[in-house]
Amino acid sequence: MKVNRMKMHKIWSYMKKRCDDSKDPLYKNYGAIGIGYQSSWANFENFFEDMNTDYPRSVVLERHDKQSDFSIENCCWRDILDRDIRVVDYK
Secondary structure: OOOOOOHHHHHHHHHHHEEEEOOOOOOHHHHHHOOOOOOHHHHHHHHHHHOOOOOOEEEEEEEOOOOOOOOOOOOOEEHHHHHOOOOOOOO
């Protein structure tokens, strides 16, 4: 099952906000310590094209290496039921 565009846009928006918006409560854990996202992901369509793959219905965007940026090489979808405590729920 592919995620619907609205949910994918919400996930993308949250990712950008954590990295770019110093007023976001989670910015201190992302943008403030230098975590960003690959430049092509500034555009939603590019993010959607890269990350719109088959996966479980209830998922979160997760980075393999927590010290590195959000990028196609470093990100994956993880089922909410399998997530660890560090992952933010986008419901």
